[in-house]
Amino acid sequence: MLDTTSFAILPSEKSNPKETMHDIFSIMSYEWDGKILTGNLSKGVFTLYFINDRTMRFICNLFGEVDISKSIAVIQEDSFMEGSLTETEDFLKLYFGLNEVILLKEKFSIIVKQKGQIVFQTSYPTVSYSSKKHIYFSINKPPKAPIYGLGEKTGFLDKNGAKISNWNTDVFAPHNKDTIELYQTIPFMMIHELTKTIGIFFDNTYRTEFDMQTYWDKLTIMAEGGQIDSYIIIAENIKEVVMAYTDLTGKTPIPPKWALGYHQSRYSYMTQSEVEDLVQKFKKYQIPVDSIFLDIHYMDGYRVFTFDEDRFPKYGDLIKNLKEQQIDIVPIVDPGVKKDFDYWVYREGVENEYFSKYFDGTIYHGEVWPGVSAFPDFLNQKVQKWWGGLHRFYTDLGIRGIWNDMNEPSVFNETKTMDLDVMHNQDGKKITHREGHNLYGLYMSKATYDGLKSNLSNCRPFVLTRAGYAGIQRFAAVWTGDNRSYWEHLEMSLPMIMNMGLSGVSFAGADVGGFSSDTTPELLIRWTQVGAFLPYFRNHSVQDSIYQEPWAFGKDTLQSVKKYIELRYRFLPYIYTLFYEGEKTGLPVVRPLVMEYPNDPETFQCSDEFLLGSQILIAPIVRPGKTRRSVYFPEGTWYNFWTDEKIAGGQYYLIHADLNTLPLFIKEGTILPLGTPVKNTKEKQDIELFVYLSDDKEITGYLYEDDGISFNYRNQEYKITTFRMEEDYQVISESQGRYTKGSSVISTKIIGR
Numbered sequence: 001m002l003d004t005t006s007f008a009i010l011p012s013e014k015s016n017p018k019e020t021m022h023d024i025f026s027i028m029s030y031e032w033d034g035k036i037l038t039g040n041l042s043k044g045v046f047t048l049y050f051i052n053d054r055t056m057r058f059i060c061n062l063f064g065e066v067d068i069s070k071s072i073a074v075i076q077e078d079s080f081m082e083g084s085l086t087e088t089e090d091f092l093k094l095y096f097g098l099n100e101v102i103l104l105k106e107k108f109s110i111i112v113k114q115k116g117q118i119v120f121q122t123s124y125p126t127v128s129y130s131s132k133k134h135i136y137f138s139i140n141k142p143p144k145a146p147i148y149g150l151g152e153k154t155g156f157l158d159k160n161g162a163k164i165s166n167w168n169t170d171v172f173a174p175h176n177k178d179t180i181e182l183y184q185t186i187p188f189m190m191i192h193e194l195t196k197t198i199g200i201f202f203d204n205t206y207r208t209e210f211d212m213q214t215y216w217d218k219l220t221i222m223a224e225g226g227q228i229d230s231y232i233i234i235a236e237n238i239k240e241v242v243m244a245y246t247d248l249t250g251k252t253p254i255p256p257k258w259a260l261g262y263h264q265s266r267y268s269y270m271t272q273s274e275v276e277d278l279v280q281k282f283k284k285y286q287i288p289v290d291s292i293f294l295d296i297h298y299m300d301g302y303r304v305f306t307f308d309e310d311r312f313p314k315y316g317d318l319i320k321n322l323k324e325q326q327i328d329i330v331p332i333v334d335p336g337v338k339k340d341f342d343y344w345v346y347r348e349g350v351e352n353e354y355f356s357k358y359f360d361g362t363i364y365h366g367e368v369w370p371g372v373s374a375f376p377d378f379l380n381q382k383v384q385k386w387w388g389g390l391h392r393f394y395t396d397l398g399i400r401g402i403w404n405d406m407n408e409p410s411v412f413n414e415t416k417t418m419d420l421d422v423m424h425n426q427d428g429k430k431i432t433h434r435e436g437h438n439l440y441g442l443y444m445s446k447a448t449y450d451g452l453k454s455n456l457s458n459c460r461p462f463v464l465t466r467a468g469y470a471g472i473q474r475f476a477a478v479w480t481g482d483n484r485s486y487w488e489h490l491e492m493s494l495p496m497i498m499n500m501g502l503s504g505v506s507f508a509g510a511d512v513g514g515f516s517s518d519t520t521p522e523l524l525i526r527w528t529q530v531g532a533f534l535p536y537f538r539n540h541s542v543q544d545s546i547y548q549e550p551w552a553f554g555k556d557t558l559q560s561v562k563k564y565i566e567l568r569y570r571f572l573p574y575i576y577t578l579f580y581e582g583e584k585t586g587l588p589v590v591r592p593l594v595m596e597y598p599n600d601p602e603t604f605q606c607s608d609e610f611l612l613g614s615q616i617l618i619a620p621i622v623r624p625g626k627t628r629r630s631v632y633f634p635e636g637t638w639y640n641f642w643t644d645e646k647i648a649g650g651q652y653y654l655i656h657a658d659l660n661t662l663p664l665f666i667k668e669g670t671i672l673p674l675g676t677p678v679k680n681t682k683e684k685q686d687i688e689l690f691v692y693l694s695d696d697k698e699i700t701g702y703l704y705e706d707d708g709i710s711f712n713y714r715n716q717e718y719k720i721t722t723f724r725m726e727e728d729y730q731v732i733s734e735s736q737g738r739y740t741k742g743s744s745v746i747s748t749k750i751i752g753r
């Protein structure tokens with residue numbers, strides 16, 4: 001209570017005593033083998049090398065040996081560029097391709113130059129540590145340069161001026177600017193300037209802090225343990241940085257198409273008949289839907305891998321019937337396993353030592369939904385295998401998507417998580433929970449993904465997770481946890497999801513309508529308009545809140561919400577094509593304007609508009625009662641999707657948008673492939689082309705197609721069609737690839753003639 005009243009800010013004599021800081025001064029000695037530089041500092045050791053022309057790795061350990069092995073986050077094959085070294089009295093100078101690296105011997109600092117210009121520079125003291133043995137890494141920043149990335153964080157798009165912290169935390173309290181820790185840890189950021197962008201991936205799994213607030217001209221990164229393990233990406237622009245970062249940590253695989261449809265959820269649909277009624281409603285109102293989520297009440301006493309047979313007496317039939325109606329069921333699976341000696345999952349876990357334990361071998365138990373529970377040690381491969389295998393329970397029923405929640409892990413106690421001295425056995429390497437905490441959710445998602453994948457034979461799994469670490473995109477989609485039915489949270493979801501995309505996590509979304517608190521018809525409509533254009537599209541709400549299914553507020557609201565769910569399906573061919581592009585490049589589906597227009601300073605702070613790919617601009621209304629807003633249009637000509645009106649870019653306009661209208665614009669030169677209306681993704685869509693003319697740009701479009709469900713696309717079973725408009729207003733198309741069951745173009749509409 002005390003810290004939530006004014007007592008928290010009572011006058012006091014002194015603030016907390018400051019920790020003593022120890023700076024690292026100088027390079028004492030070094031060794032160079034033509035590729036890798038290693039050296040001793042006044043305290044500690046370091047290693048520096050280039051993986052390729054644009055990625056430098058700098059590791060520094062102040063309390064032990066440098067560990068050059070890579071974390072689970074990094075999948076890029078190790079490679080070491082050849083370099084050359086010269087030495088003067090004051091510095092070491094190395095050349096790696098384009099890069100000239102200068103290491104100051106006194107006042108140890110790293111400077112990287114390209115073509116004689118400084119492109120990256122640490123800030124002295126480059127490395128320091130505190131009496132608590134927290135380590136610090138300091139980097140120069142231009143005072144006004146925007147900073148992006150850092151994954152799932154509150155606040156606006158630009159993080160310059162913010163201080164954020166990474167410790168995966170279950171935050172039910174309303175998320176706001178001061179909520180510096182949420183469910184995910186992605187210690188990756190970029191500093192953007194007009195002519196270059198620098199990416200910094202600080203691969204350290206302890207609690208870390210990125211301070212871009214205390215100093216105007218430098219930023220400091222702190223970790224509570226471990227070593228400085230940094231990858232510095234030096235690139236010309238944001239796209240290059242994201243491509244290089246996702247070369248390191250992996251690209252989002254193309255999801256099964258059904259996972260890109262509309263999802264309906266609630267905490268919880270309590271019974272089999274409630275689920276059946278729900279599906280009937282979608283039919284009755286002819287609203288497209290791809291899946292229904294089952295929250296914790298489907299389980300028997302919250303035991304994972306069970307169904308409550310009183311509530312769901314014929315769950316096998318239910319799932320089978322829904323499957324016949326082309327609807328997927330996605331059940332929730334939490335990590336906590338109920339302590340119950342008659343429950344086979346608990347018994348197997350104890351007998352085979354699968355649970356996380358203290359150093360002395362006693363199993364850690366904590367309270368979650370099922371009561372006292374044990375927590376699988378997902379960091380261990382044997383445990384991953386076991387857990388993945390348990391999913392046969394679901395896959396045998398026809399389930400192919402799993403929702404992982406509470407995997408920070410969240411525990412109901414003061415610290416909100418496991419004791420920090422619980423040990424994880426990372427395939428032989430014993431690490432404390434203090435070190436492994438931020439990895440727990442990622443490893444759980446990996447176990448789930450791998451398990452589903454091997455059970456489902458050649459069928460793409462779908463995993464949704466709340467917690468994660470850098471690289472999570474390889475295994476799961478991410479939703480932004482317990483938001484509220486606040487307009488502020490609708491607004492905040494945009495920069496949050498854009499920054500996740502810049503951090504490699506393309507497949508992301510927020511609970512549409514808001515999770516806790518009660519939504520309103522207007523908020524549900526505006527939120528559905530946004531959700532329809534975000535990668536992951538699910539309406540979800542908390543128990544005891546009012547229902548917020550599309551029909552919950554009468555006919556007008558229903559019509560409006562339905563219109564945007566339908567529109568989502570119209571845009572799916574375009575969205576799916578973006579996911580294909582993303583698997584190759586790592587570029588996100590949803591992008592901030594600055595990603596496409598990096599030289600336009602007007603885009604740097606643009607938090608309330610986004611681009612879907614490069615050609616579609618969305619500027620949603622995120623305030624109650626508003627039917628107009630100012631919209632910035634980057635250079636070029638744009639078309640209003642609804643009216644076909646042309647808008648010249650490079651300026652702001654006041655856009656009108658009644659409650660039924662999402663401000664939606666298409667860039668000139670686009671051939672947009674819209675799908676014909678369907679009731680879910682399992683139905684075949686045909687294509688209607690919308691051609692947006694341009695006076696001076698090529699007019700093109702792309703369509704990627706495959707079976708939507710298997711991994712056959714990785715064996716050339718796909719089809720890519722390129723559309724191009726010729727002088728005579730004819731659209732010619734060219735297809736390549738082996739997939740033969742693609743859709744047909746049934747109409748072409750030319751806009752802007």
Ligand code: MIG
Binds near residue numbers: 481542
């Ligand atoms: O807060 O499973 O974020 O989506 O409905 C309770 C119940 C735990 C938190 C998730 C939310 C889910 C809820 N869970």
